[in-house]
Amino acid sequence: MKIAVAGGTGFLGRSITKALLDAGHDVVVGSRRRPEKAPLDPRAKWVAADVTAPETLSALLAGADAVVDAVQFPNSPIENPKKGYTFERIDLGGTRNLVDAAKAAGTPLFIGLSGVGAAEHAPYHWQRFKWEEEQHIVASGVPYVVFRPSWVYGPGDVSLNRFLSFAKFLPFVPVIGNGKTRINPLYVEDLAAHVVAAVQKPEARGRIFEIGGPEVLTMDDVIRTALRVSGRRRLLLHSPKPVMKLVASVAQLAPGRPLTPDAIDFITMDGVADTSSLREVFGLRLTPLEEGLAAYLKR
Template structure:
């Protein structure tokens, strides 16, 4: 078993990775901008260290003794950027990961695992893709053995995207949907991604590999929401709003202290990037969770 530092280990995806690696017997360290808050959000036995990917001076002490680094960093209120607070893809996910890779190389880290995103490839122009490309390039050129995961839309009990639709279904007589509802996605259960990260540390087959990973079903947004409603035991019509209208409505919201939506976030939500699970299933032996089973946390409690 290894000493594994998880950057972003208190976030939605990172926290599941931390729990899974702990179950595998690794000694896990969580790097956090706010160690005081983080300590109450990690399993017993997990060490918390101060570190911020936007501040290179904090990274050397945080990485001391780490053998493996897992980078699952996201900025607060992702995917809605807030440039005034420095919460942008380029600054955090791009430049921040580059900084973390440099510190990992100096610390003698023997493995780097990075959570990238589906659709990351040369020629993409959206800020989230440019940031991921910047990060992936730094990782590949670092000389550190690596594994990169490019997940599709990740959902689970603490996610801030699919669960918004569940909240709408509880509070409103309809469920609002941006766009036509025909955008196709492969929703990936967060525990499956955590399993993939854990499995990658157990096999040499994952060394210096980049894996697409998504759920086992390719579904439209309407199909995803209707599956969610069925699991919740609710009937709600879906109310579609054109993307241009939502961008216009979101434009002034992006200037709020904590914006709930932005034009860029609308584009992020409407991304359609199919993934091929063939290689990740072959190398890591995963079993992927169908959406209905993954959403079981939304089932109403029996009375």
């Protein structure tokens, strides 16, 4: 099958692209950056496509049997409105454009990536935008499968690997908040495997699945596991969330916008996925955190 992957050069998109290629599919990757400036599996084809520019999407979708929306804005979840990097413009607006283009092109399947906690009256705007994009997918009439991932980790991520980078030169690892945020961390290759399975699983069509790893852990648990697997022993130094939001309110004014108060909320929110429906329909193994980390930290 020919599968289009929007955002195929990003963290999620790279793993999904590789998994689809390994499964024998033809993959065309759509992104704003040219292949020589972005990581691209040499087996995939590339076309210039930008979900915020609807006129660029027809080339990506031409002849596609399915499209995967793996688009994330740079440095997500740190929004940068001046550059147009926001959940509203990229996640919501971009998904709407891609769904509409898929409908116009007659694409037989749309696979979307939402997020755990998406709801109409969710406490955070990114969760509400994710819910809105889901509603647009459902209402479009295009056959769909939507996944709501928990916290995703793997080689090249900018979350867990950022914690480990601190351990290279500090005697401690800074943790925002009390470290008791609850998540079931999802190995990126497990997400990719489910996307591949969804392509040819009719019983998954028209459904939204939460997806996360097999263990519900606190953020402290996650970081300690990562330190153990990487062979480092460090203290965890917790910074109160209100203090860090104050720091972020100043940091957001710095060049590059390294941190924002909203990003502090994003980092410290619970994200536990209920995987019961996922397991029932897909039946794929979900990787424990220590095993997933060992797959790339010990290479």
